[in-house]
Amino acid sequence: MIQAFGLTSNPRKDLPPVVDDVSFDARAGHVTALLGAAGTGKTTVLRLMLELQQGRGLTHFRGRPLHRIAHPSREVGVLLGDVPGHPKRTVRGHLRMLCAAAGVPVRRADEVLEAVGLVSLRDERLGTLSRGMDRRLGLACALLADPHTLVLDDPAGGLTARENRWLHGMLRAHAVHGGTVLFTTADPKEAARFADRVVTLDAGRVVADQDVADFARTRLRPRVAVRTPHAARLAAALTKEARTGRCSVEVVREGGNRLFVYGSTCADVGDTAFRHGILVHQLADEVGDMGPGAVEPPLTPQPAPPVPALEPTPPVPASEPAPPTPASSPAAQEPLKHVPEPTVPEPETIPPDTVPSTPEAASGRLPAQTGPEDADKAAEADISGDRATAEPTPPNPAHHDSTTADTRTADTALQDSTPADTTPAEQPSAPADHTAETEPLTEYPAPSPLRPLRYELRRATGVGAGFLTGAAVLVVSAFTAVVAARVGHTPQARLLAAWPRELPLPPAALGAGLLGALAFGDEFRHPALAADRGTVPRRLGLLAAKLLVSAVTGLVLAVLTVGCDAEVLYLFYGREVARVPAEWLSLGVSWVGLVIGCAWAGVLAAGVFRSTSGGFAAVLAVPVVVVPAVEKVLAGPSVRSAAGFPLRLREVLLAQWPFGGERYLAGLARVIGQPVGSALALSLATLVCAYLLTTLRSRAR
Incomplete structure (x- = not known):
């Protein structure tokens, strides 16, 4: 269950806030729609709920705010805009990377791919997906950690009627099994x-919070x-x-041969056309919007297969009452049409010939590989626009609760025990002077990824950018070494590293x-962890x-570069140019460092700077800016020399270093004592302090 209290965005300059004091509830086992024209603040409300935007107010997900939930992705599945991810990453690789971030088994990626019908496209790149396939992948990302709550921003935007039916069928299946859906x-x-x-x-304000029957009666009218x-x-x-x-009938022409008749019936319109000898190609009851900008309603949605849970559903003890079945909305029982009195119809009885003959159909589950084509076949039986009238399977909140026992709290249990079919009058509402309305929303770092090393390996190897960069480095380094050997004036050690004095850094x-x-x-450009918070979590585990x-990548690149340069120099100029220097150990340590x-x-x-260009600019700034400054400081008359450091260190420790350890210390001291080494060490120390400072500031806020 979602409870939003007094959500208010921060105003900009003299403009009023985009969202002002928005409060509503979204109950478990139900699908809740947040309706509004473009610019009314729907997306801002979702961002305030997910603590992605600064403002006032508070949102509880089953009794807890998002920053108090141990694993947010296992409680709330989010889809805001397009699917965040590198366009060159494959569909399956993207989901496997998110599995490591959410701490779920890697097989979960194949399960959700099968559930959303993307098995045949699992090797496609994200940048090549159509709008409909992108929506499917977004739903798969939201369902990856088997969350209890789904929060989606305009999930059907740009979809065809067939894809729209499939998407809402998936959302309905999630709600039928005890989940909460808000779109x-x-x-x-x-x-x-x-x-x-x-x-x-x-x-930016709530003007109506209605059951769908009341909404249809007050906002829509038959035609x-x-x-x-x-x-x-x-x-x-x-x-x-x-x-x-003297009848109140309104006739509206809409392009070419199409008419909309309000205040009449199909029989009356057909009789009029017959009496005047007018040929009619279509005559059907529809529901029109009383507001502007209305579009034609999509065709009938059909239930889609629910995504399998991470763990088998535990049996409900006999002593515990079964979870209540969510009340079917009147719109799901009969088409929206004009009635004299606003009555709630009784649920229709399923005819005997429609009883499912398979266990999967009897349980409300369709085959896992169900796509829009299957939904079209199911929709042919009722093309008039009615919603499915089959009685839904009783919800099982435990099916969606993948949190461990140690993270369960008493308030979560109270929220789980709240009946899903409680009437709006019985639901507790936030008082007008609730203290949460003035509590600022704070951005907290998410605890993800739960498996940082596995996540980082899949992130680094999931696209070809790293391999292409490494190949380009080897080619440029070999070419630079050959040219430097041809020109001369380059020491042997620098020649093997392809580092002539004219270059600030080697390739x-x-x-x-x-x-x-x-x-x-x-x-930061393609936040892979947007399913949790929309921003990359600044955690020390992820940094490590x-x-x-x-x-490891730098070590491999350093060894391969020297090896390739030596081979190329040997092929072009012989063994004399490609010989290994006598002090290869200290030089190798300096090179790898x-x-x-x-x-x-x-x-x-x-x-720190949240951009690739900023990070690369900081690397270039070391030889261009920091090294000259360090050289100037080291060249000063007041700087003392560190000569004799190994001997003095041996005297202090009063022990003989095994295996000539003082030589390694001396080599390390010489590396750090060089201008480039000193500048790099200084830069790293500064960046570490800046990173820790920004991390601590984000936690303190």
């Missing part, structure tokens, strides 16, 4: 056809849709007869810095995983 829409007929309760927004090649004649005849009989260091910057910058992966340090600088800078 936004600008079409009142879509809200009346697919929702159980409609919350109407206007200018007769007519198609005839003699639309003008029929319109004139209907208007004349209505004037003669391998620049490539490692770029890969490190992509580790965070790419996520990124630093480890970037260090430089490449890994640049990679770490890129990771930390991209995490």
Whole structure:
């Protein structure tokens, strides 16, 4: 259950807030629609609920605010806009990466792909998906952690009628099994056809919170849709007869041969057309919107297969009462049409010949591979626009509750025990002076990913950018080494590293810095963890995983670069140019430290500045800005020399270093004592402090 109290966005300058004091409830086992035209604040309401935007108010998901939930993705499945992800990543690879972020088994990716009908497209790139397939993938991402609540922003936007039916069938199946569904829409007929309760927004305020029957009676009105090649004649005849009989009939022409007749019936319109000898191609009852901008209603939605749970549903003890079946909305029982009195019809009885003959059909579940084509076949039996009248399966909230026993709280149990079919009058409402209305929404870092190293490996290897960057580094490095050997004046150690004095950094260091910057910058452009919070979580576990992966990548790149340069120099100029220097150990440590340090600088800078370009610019700033400053400081007359450091260290410790350990310390001291090493160490220390400072600030707020 969702309870929103006093959601209010922060005003900008002298403009009023986009959302002002919005409060409503979305009950478990029901589908709730947040209705409003473009610009009324629907998306802002969702962002305030999910704590993605600063404002006032509070939202409880089964009794707890989002920042108090241990694993948000297991409680709330979110879809805001297009599916966030790298356009070159495959559908299956994207879901497998999110499995590591949400802490669920990797097989869950294949389960949701089968449930949403994307098995045949699992190897397609995200950038090549159509609008309908993108919506399917977005629903799969929202259902990945088997959440209890679904929050979707205009999920049917841009979809065809067939895809719209399939999508809302999936949402209905989720609600039937005890989940909570909240979606936004600008079409009142879509809200009346697919929702159980409609919350109407206007200018950022709630103007109506109604059951779908009351909404249909007050907002929608019946009409007769007519198609005839003699639309003008029929319109004139209907208007004349209505004037003669003093009836309130309104005839509206809508393009070419189409008419909408309000205040009449199909029989009366057909009789008029027959008396005047007018050919009619279509004559059907419809429901029209009383407001502007109405569009034709979609065809009948059919129930879609529910997504299998992460764990088998535990049996309900006999001592506990069974969860109540959500009350079917009147719109689900009969088509919206004009009735003399606003009565609630009785549920229709299913004919004997429609009783399902298979266990899957009897339980309300369709085959897992169900797509729009199957929904069309099911819709042929009732094309008039009625909703499915089959009695839904009793909900089982435990089916969607994947939280562990140690995270369950008493208030969650109270929310789970709330009857799903409680009438609006019985639901507790927030008082006008509720203290939560003035409590600011605070952005808290999400605890994801739950498996950071596995997530980082799948993120790094899921696209070809890293492999292409590494190949480009090897080619450029080999070419630079050949040209530098041809020109001369380059020491042997720098020649193997393809680092002439004219370049600020070698190609391998620049490539490692770029890969490190992509580790965070790419996520800020395509936030893979938007299913949790919409922003990349700034957690030390994730940072450690990124630093480890970037260090291994830098080490491999450094070794491959030196090896390729040596082979190319040997092929072009012989063994004399490609010989290994005598001090290869200290030089190798210095070389590996430089490449890994640049990679770490890129990771930390991209995490601080939240962009790939910012991270790469910080890597370039080390030799261009920091190194000259360090050289100037080291060249000062007041700087003391560190000569004799190993000898003095041995005297302090009063022990003999095994295996000549003082030589390694001396080499490390020489590496750090170089201008580039000192500048890189200083830059890394500064970036680490900046990253920790921004992380602590986000937690303190």
